[in-house]
Amino acid sequence: MESADMQLVMFALIATIPLVGAMMAITPLLQPNGQAFSVSVPEVAQSDPGIRVLKHRFVTIIAALTAILTLVAVVFCLMGSMKAVMALVVAGSLAPLVAGYGLIVRYRRRVQAIKRERGWRAEAQQRVAEIGEGAEDAPRAISLAWNWLYAPVILLTVGVAIAGYPVMPAQIPVHVDFSGAVTDVAAKSPAVAAFPIALELFLAGCFVFSHWTVLRSKKGTEPGNPASSAWAYGMFAHAQTVFLLVGGLVITAVCGLLIELSMIGVLPITGAVAAIVVVAMLIAAGDAILNAVYGQSGSRVFRMQRSAALLVDDDAYWKLGLFYYNPGDASLFLPQRSGFGWTVNWARPAVWAVMAGFVVATALFVVLCMAMVDQS
Secondary structure, three states, X not given: OHHHHHHHHHHHHHOHHHHHHHHHHOHXXXXXXXXXXXXXXXXXXXXXXXXXXXXXXXXXXHHHHHHHHHHHHHHHHHHOOHHXXXXXXHHHHHHHHHHHHHHHHHHHHHHHHHHHHHOOOOOOOOOOOOOOOOOOOOOOOOOHHHHHHHHHHHHHXXXXXXXXXXXXXXXXXXXXXXXXXXXXXXXXXXXXXXXXXXXXXXXXXXXXXXXXXHHHEOOOOOOOOHHHHHHHHHHHHHHHHHHHHHHHHHHHHHHHHHHHHHHHOOOOHXXXXXXXXXXXXXXXXXXXXXXXXXXXXXXXXXXXXXXXXXXXXXXXXEEOOOEEOOOOOOOOEEEOOOOOOEEEXXXXXXXXXXHHHHHHHHHHHXXXXXXXXXXX
């Protein structure tokens, strides 16, 4: 049973390769109409033959790379070479990302050349007012107050820990190998029993932070269709924050409760690990589907008329097309240009402070966890 659980874990981990690869492959197809490989272009440029060829080539290369890596990982898994599988999962998940962003940087230069050849330039930067922000029926990200729902989840785990501590075994499994055999244990203690609670608090904090960044982000709009694109962005932000909340609650509860139950002895540790990995993969797949349905910043919500004029050109602020650096923009967060979700304005000192705080908090959590389980 334990080896079956671990095999399920391995196949679930292998699924990350096609999941990551597929999302990277379709990234250029789901960006707003005014962008092509992180270059500002007229919205009608999406039908330009040169740009269409680059998009198709990008999809083909990333899809082929993903298919090869997935096939190799499956073969090694069937052969029982679990260490090789783990190495392939890591490499196979990173390779489409590295190759994809490398191609984006390369094709960005080609789109810039097409842009010069076609004479696409913004004669005057057009600013877009936020449309419908004050309307009661306008879609928007859900309130941060919804994150109080994490409290009962964490309190439930606290209750399970307190009730189960008297029957907790003296030696608690904390690590298993690929065959499901326990390779490390920790002595029973209140600190060890509290580890799942600390994990839930950290996960909840990460999800709340992500929700906060969406609320603080600049709105994504298209100058050629300000009202429609603002409404579409509101729908996108609403859907993303609802999914973030639901997915966060589910993975936080599953991680905390299942690990606590495995410590008590109600559930084998291999079963807990398998369940956590499968649930995490289902949530990742759900997020990928959400991005595919809505498109970046809601670009697929409405079929909007494409403008022939280049109304805004902010290419100078996107370094390599990936990193936004604009000292004149007060925004800390904004929609990502080469991918999905949101990114930061690296020109703002507050961003560096926020990122440093997040790194420090993560490091402290890792140190705390090592201290809590180092009881063997």
